[in-house]
Amino acid sequence: MTAFRRLILRDLRLAFRQGGDAAMVVGFFVLTVILFPFGVGPEPELLARIAAGIVWVTALLAALLSLERLFQADWEDGSLEALALMPLPLEAQVLAKCLAHWLVTGLPLSLVAPLLALLLHLEPAGYPVLVLSLLLGTPSLSLIGAVGAALSLGARRGGVLLSLLVLPLYIPVLIFGVAAIEARIGGFAARPHLLLLGALLAGALPLAPLAAAAALRQALD
Amino acid sequence: MPAPSPSAVSAPGFAGHALACRRGERLVFAGLDFAVPPGGALVLTGPNGSGKSSLLRLMAGLTRPEAGMLAWNGAPIGDDPAAHRARLHFIGHQDAVKPVLTVAETLGFWAGMRGGTEVRAGLERFRLAALADWPCRLLSAGQRRRLALARLVASPAPLWLLDEPANGLDAEALADLLAAIAAQRAAGGAVVLSTHTALPIEGARELSLTAFGRRAA
Numbered sequence: 510m511t512a513f514r515r516l517i518l519r520d521l522r523l524a525f526r527q528g529g530d531a532a533m534v535v536g537f538f539v540l541t542v543i544l545f546p547f548g549v550g551p552e553p554e555l556l557a558r559i560a561a562g563i564v565w566v567t568a569l570l571a572a573l574l575s576l577e578r579l580f581q582a583d584w585e586d587g588s589l590e591a592l593a594l595m596p597l598p599l600e601a602q603v604l605a606k607c608l609a610h611w612l613v614t615g616l617p618l619s620l621v622a623p624l625l626a627l628l629l630h631l632e633p634a635g636y637p638v639l640v641l642s643l644l645l646g647t648p649s650l651s652l653i654g655a656v657g658a659a660l661s662l663g664a665r666r667g668g669v670l671l672s673l674l675v676l677p678l679y680i681p682v683l684i685f686g687v688a689a690i691e692a693r694i695g696g697f698a699a700r701p702h703l704l705l706l707g708a709l710l711a712g713a714l715p716l717a718p719l720a721a722a723a724a725l726r727q728a729l730d
Numbered sequence: 731m732p733a734p735s736p737s738a739v740s741a742p743g744f745a746g747h748a749l750a751c752r753r754g755e756r757l758v759f760a761g762l763d764f765a766v767p768p769g770g771a772l773v774l775t776g777p778n779g780s781g782k783s784s785l786l787r788l789m790a791g792l793t794r795p796e797a798g799m800l801a802w803n804g805a806p807i808g809d810d811p812a813a814h815r816a817r818l819h820f821i822g823h824q825d826a827v828k829p830v831l832t833v834a835e836t837l838g839f840w841a842g843m844r845g846g847t848e849v850r851a852g853l854e855r856f857r858l859a860a861l862a863d864w865p866c867r868l869l870s871a872g873q874r875r876r877l878a879l880a881r882l883v884a885s886p887a888p889l890w891l892l893d894e895p896a897n898g899l900d901a902e903a904l905a906d907l908l909a910a911i912a913a914q915r916a917a918g919g920a921v922v923l924s925t926h927t928a929l930p931i932e933g934a935r936e937l938s939l940t941a942f943g944r945r946a947a
Contacts, residue, residue, distance in 0.1 A: 510842060512842065512843045512844075512845070515839060515842045515843060516843070519831075519839050522831065522835070523828060523830060523831070526830035526831070527830055582828075586824055586825070586826055586827065586828070587822055587823070587824025587825060587826040588826040588828070590792065590820075590822055590824070590826070591820070591822075591826045591840065592843075593792065594790055594791070594792070594815050594818065594820050595815065595843045595844060596812060596815050596816040596843075596844060596845075597843065598812065729792055730792070730793050730794075
């Protein structure tokens with residue numbers, strides 16, 4: 510087994526044993542989306558109009574919720590120091606940890622989203638694009654969030670700082686994610702928006718691990 | 731200040747020349763030289779805050795020296811940090827043990843990250859074999875320390891950097907540690923460790939750091 514896969518499996522194992530994070534993220538997602546019909550009223554037309562935005566914003570906040578722990582636990586118990594001295598470059602380790610984070614947050618969020626969209630009376634045409642846009646967009650959320658998590662490591666009230674750092678960077682992902690769904694529902698092509706989501710991911714994939722690894726080295730110095 | 735000794739840097743083994751370390755605004759030490767030949771041991775002593783941990787972190791490459799250079803077999807470690815990481819074990823103050831993983835899983839993970847396969851030997855060396863299936867949250871502080879030290883044996887590496895490895899160990903575990911160090915040196919490996927209590931390590935050089943960072947004799 511390669512060190513890269515070993516790190517992913519270890520993070521997945523930790524997530525499942527501790528059980529908290531993934532369940533909490535999905536639970537937060539479901540409960541928050543359910544709040545909207547209570548808040549804005551149960552009119553199907555109104556809910557259908559804002560469904561895509563609600564699901565995307567809530568998924569984004571749910572992903573953010575779990576990011577604080579991405580490096581924090583490893584930092585506190587000395588694992589991060591030990592990992593930084595492993596032969597596998599820290600950049601690759603960040604990528605592995607992001608992948609594990611996405612598997613326990615972004616992936617379940619993408620799969621639960623259609624059920625919640627049903628609750629919000631999303632137009633039937635929007636469902637495939639909803640799932641597709643989340644599958645393309647949530648990995649970017651994990652990657653961009655990793656940079657914020659690494660930068661806010663060791664800061665007091667790191668969670669608040671993390672939100673301030675990361676939320677502005679999430680805006681492009683949110684715009685194109687929602688636009689893809691709205692376009693399909695309005696009878697236009699969703700493809701350009703999905704391609705842009707893919708481009709964001711293609712950019713974040715090499716850049717975020719580089720930036721996060723640099724921030725982690727700074728935190729360990 | 732000792733005269734520069736370039737010959738020590740180009741000698742086989744691990745060596746440092748004219749090292750200086752700054753933490754924040756404070757110069758912890760400067761003009762520090764050391765050399766550890768293959769099979770050698772270097773013991774760092776000195777009061778709290780004298781820079782033992784800083785020196786070990788610097789040796790590991792976790793921090794950059796303010797001045798000076800580190801070399802392995804004459805080649806500066808800055809030239810190839812990845813090769814340096816691959817050849818060293820660094821055991822710091824923290825044990826890097828997750829409460830929800832078992833003892834065998836923890837050691838298997840850390841050894842595997844270095845491509846090591848001697849998990850069984852590591853567990854036996856530090857008398858953890860009977861605890862292999864225990865979740866680490868049940869371990870005592872001393873047992874967690876032994877588990878951290880077992881990484882040394884589970885994935886062999888030519889350079890060990892140990893920050894107060896004897897902390898929290900009972901007499902039996904300390905004997906295990908000394909035996910592991912002796913085996914490492916017999917195999918041609920180098921060991922650098924810091925300690926507050928005198929450890930019976932045969933033929934070890936001592937590097938004494940003072941509270942103001944100047945190197946004592």
